[in-house]
Amino acid sequence: MTRLEKDSLGLVEVPLDAYYGAQTVRSLTNFPITLKPIHPMMVKALGMIKLAATISNHKVGYIDKKRLHFIQIAAQEVIDGLLNDHFVTDAIQGGAGTSAHMNVNEVIANRANELANYPLGTYEYIHPNDHLNFGQSTNDVYPSAGRLASIFLVEDLLESLRLLQVSLLKKSEEFEDVLKMGRTHLQDAIPIQLGQEFKAFATSIGRDIKRIKIAFNDLKSVNMGATAVGTGLNADENYKRIVVKELSKVCGITLTSARDLVDSTRNVDVFVWASSSLKTCAVNLSKMSNDIRLMASGPLAGFNEINLPEKQPGSSIMPGKINPVIAEVVNQVCFNVFGNDVTILKAAEAGQLELNVFEPVMFYKLFESIETMTHACDTFRVNLIDGVSANKARCEEMVESSIGNITAVAPHIGYANASLLAQKALIERRKLRDVILESGLLSERDLNIILKPKSLTRPGISGKQLLKTKLKDQDHEND
8 A cells, every 4th residue: 555745756656654755765766776775874873863953953943842852752763773674775876865865854754743643644744854854965964974874883893803803812822832934925934933923913903903993083074064065055053063062962972073064075085095994904804814724725735834613514526625714705805895995986086076976885885894894804703713723743844844944044154155055955855954964064052052943033142142152253263
């Protein structure tokens, strides 16, 4: 069953019990794009803005106390998610978010009218535009809601990153005594502790947390009161002075009014920066996943330096195969974030003159990046990092068989001698230690001091002292 509503284009059939109205119905025909409604957090943010705007308009004399009462109840129901089924406009839409904005105006107006004992679809008492949108425009409401929704969503991501960082630090302590070969250019380099590698993972995540906090903090500046193009047409000066303060109270976040409302309405570079901070974090997460997959490769024909938790059979054809599926899914999430970032920067650049009309796709992609990264961090931590273990014997075996240790020996016997011994060990497939001792250039005692594991990964006093003693002896001989 339907009811008839009229807008500026004519009559529209609206489902009889729907709180939304004519303009929302038109959007369903116009924008069947993602087939996903606007994000619930965006709905919540829109409800908060409508509540704050109505309170502000009441304080400056444009909304009477009775209407305020009914609108407050309806707006709070929107904030609490009780009316989410009535928010049906597509996440990607033309019109710079007008359809989503009118969706919330219609829902709150109809619900408020119902509370005041007026039939749905009759707006004589509380009107979607005349009351819910008084002193406002899509062009200040919608971007402000996008800012709020992003701030709310990113808190979960920051918490997931913090927990991941803690897990990585725990593993760095657990693996502190695991000596392994470091690699540059995918070739043997010099020894490193597995714990040092995991600490480096944690350090990079710490930087990401700081970057994301800084970038998203700029979203706390909103352009409420700007109305259509930033000039504030139809918004009372007193309303403009208090609406951001009221919104801060409603949402529990200290917001500020943009210094230049024209700039804040036409330019959306703040979302590019926010997305860029997510992209940078995704780069680090993907690099970490790559490193972990390499270290776990094998188990017999690869590095096999670490063991990953076995989460599922790896192949439909190869029995017994186990794949690093958690690291792989983190990689894929990161690739998606990279693509989302490109969409956001292109949409930001493509805006014209006084308004960027492409905010719907920007918010769709930004919210997706935040949420998928949150889930990726959680599964990375729970299903991989917390359960990873070290193959200590395998790591030590590769250190012993590598020629990388010659770097530590070079200062004691000279670069040319070190190069010859390294080549000899490699060609003859012998252990470097044996080749060095055979050369007679170092005693076994001195070599043990130089190749002491902790001296190899943290410049040790023993090795340094040995070198200083040799240099002093050379000076005495020259004298």
